[in-house]
Amino acid sequence: MTLASPFSTPLSLCGPLRQPRQMLAEQTYDGHKSIHDDATAENLGLRAGPIEGPTHFSQFDPLLVQVFGQQWFETGCISAHYQTMVVEGESVRAFVEQPTPGATFVRIHAEKADGTPVLTGTASVGASTQPHELEQRIAKLRPPTGLVINRDLKVGQRGAAPETIRMGFHQHMGDHYPFTLADKLKVITEPCPWYTPEGGAQSPWGRPIIPTEMISVLLGSTTMEAKLKGRSPAVGLFAGQQIRLIQGPLFVDQDYALEREIIALSESARTESAWIRTRVFELPSRTLVAEMILNSAVMKASYPHYERDARELGLTV
Template sequence: MSDHAGAADACPFEFRHPLLCGPLRQPRQMLAEQTYDGHKSIHDDSTAEGLGLRAGPIEGPTHFSQFDPLLYRLFGRAWFETGCISAHYQTMVVEGEEVRAFVQPPADAGGRMVRIHAEKKDGTPVLVGTASVGESAGLPPHELEQRIARLRPPTALVINRDLKVGQRGATGESIAMGFDDHMGDHYPFTLRDKLKVITEPCAWYTPESGASSPWGRPIIPMEMISVLLGSTSAQAGLSGRKPAVGLFAGQQIRLLRGPLFVGQRYELEREIIALSESARTESVWVRTRVFEASGERTPVAEMILNGAVMKASYPRYDEEAKALGLN
């Protein structure tokens, strides 16, 4: 795969039968200063500690970069054009911890879907999921799609009780990501900042060498697609009652006509596709569809995000649950 001027060739990897295994990496914390709704997020150490965590976790999609070299080895440039990564996040990672990515190669040469997982140096699971290239037709459901199919209708929502499956976000969302664009309070760093510390550098991402990519211009890394689509999410109006601290519990990013490009303007459409609850959280599952601005209305990418809010972070949770007859 010598045409990939970066991650796939620079990243050492090995086989641990039957797995394709990447090197240990130390992902960097970029969200310590993140704020939303007028308060710090779970990525702030003091906020995390107040919720029983030992430190502010690194954002889940940061780990997606560690899979890029492995999946490029398997699928070539199709990974950057029609790749899909779908992950359920299992254990939070804090800065300084080492993480390794694993891919289960397909059973046959024509296979388009694989199992993936990541773990810490001591074997603690970080995420589990699937990845594929090409059209979804003919493929089994991806990790998040399987989990959505198993959900039971929620019966005790408090924070998210005003939300409905099928509810659509506000229209008119439009976003672009240049190298030096600040992406708002949700993401207090630029693409240029990220490229200085990304776990798997690639020349195709950079202003200096992006024109040498197969598409003739710089592409947005898979993990930064999450930032692109998340930076304007508050405009959609698909969040629950506030204040409450949230986290990503699962995420799927699918390129349909990729890659997504640095500096290109995109329009977004969002819809709630599921609501769920657990003992500690309430979740909103939102599908975001991505279109080229002023282009034909054929999506070029989409993301499914399981955004969970922690019940303990909502000050009026017990009071309102009691008023609703839920405890």
Template sequence: MTAPFDTTLALCGPLRQPRQMLAEQTYGGHLSIHDDKTAGDLGLKAGPIEGPTHFSQFDPLLVSLFGNAWFESGCISAHYQNMVVEGEEVRAFVQPPSRGQGLGSEKLVRIWAEKKDGTPVLTGTASVGDVPDAQHEIPQRIAKLRPAPGLVINRDLKVGQRGAQKETIAMGFDQHMGDYYPFTLNSKLKVITEPSPWYTAEGGASSPWGRAIIPIEMISVLLGSTSALAGFKGKQPAVGLFAGQQIRLIKGPLFVGQSYDLEREIIALSESARTESCWIRTQVYVAGTRTLAAEMILNSATLKASYANYEKDARELGLVK
């Protein structure tokens, strides 16, 4: 029997007002783009909310589709489109999986988020299980990148370069995550857009895994807190931002208080008219083992206009006349 309609439907969550928690973030000896003054100097109206903050709004929608597998083998892959500042309202959307349209189609969905006025915030994909990585938003964008022979800020970085130091990390409830993330998990849980008892010290034992789990948005914080140890440093001082991000759980969830070993590698370098990007893959192993628990791909973009010597260095490198 032929279906009477071919209308594309989507699940959507409520409008939320995500909170800004990085106003005091510092790196390279200076404040970040999340500081209002720094943002204003770069032509922005205020310090933006960090992109992965929006991932929490997708969790209830994706659990409704995929069940607890979302926290065990979920993958969210997003290209960030427009910045959000505190006070703006955002809504998450998920297009339910298609049926019978190829490998992994029943496990893969399109996702997007919009401000209340319809301004796009992010676009991407989400999945559970063994969906090929190449079907996701960030790997597809990497595959389309053109060579970037004219890098100035990131000229000393190389594709294939690996992290300079061993990193072993953990996230406790009251553990300050450093200058790059100047807050704790407990402080985040007080304002997270989609609270769950599974994230808490009190309710963690009631989770299906018998332990408190780290919210997917906070996996970005966990992995980013020691990122300076990798030595992937472009010319400074300069201001960066997240332009795209993929977080994939392989043997999840990640647990509060559990130690993990990190291995990082630059997998691509690129540039646009306004930015230079370093694409970094971070693999997450249960500490002391080769059990791969999760992986993140981050497009860390640096604003050309924020590096005072950009034009001077470009001329010296023979990139401009």
């Protein structure tokens, strides 16, 4: 017989320290390197090109499967605000709050070996009755008053073109993601046979599934087609991200259609942000299977015309 604990102290599951790999050093867009390139990052005052935020999502998958079981890959939602950049060679550990019996919503966080926070957020399965991390942050946003780079964007603006995507094991995902799923699976921090051609056939769905972190790659590979971006040239970064499966998992070699919409605009001292929701429909049925919310931030210091344009707009910089 298990004795019910007399304590109300919140406890967490934690994973091992991992050293995620940098996969985006050669990423380009608008004809220039991204923040993940060391030289570009150093020009913006960073010590090296950071690892892409959703890379850390893989470290949560084993913990969330432990908490929620197979349902994590079918109706799971992970929502994270990125706090500190991580460069290759640094170690990171993931933490998931242990839920009370029957609970389907938990807090999550990740930190470096020295305790430096990497991200904070929430995770759930099924229809959540609580707002997730990014939803809470969007609700607290104040209307921006000094947009320069993103001044042409509007809340409610939709993607300019229909996007159809798929991810094969050896499919190059374009300049935005200059690697393949097979490349990622060689270095992913948490390998799983369900991600592979051989093991996928033995998965509960009889097919290989796309890892949570690679859903971001799948949905981001055609983002330039949507034309939901501000003035250029400018260097962007992910400031926060939410991936929600509605009828998951997402599968390798499956066609999907995307619809994008700006749901909020915001600004900080150093960045301007477009918060974009991407809805994912399985083809040919057009069944809604997933959604992503991305806080796509751009660094003011990376836009060479920022001060000139701000003055022309009557803004104080």
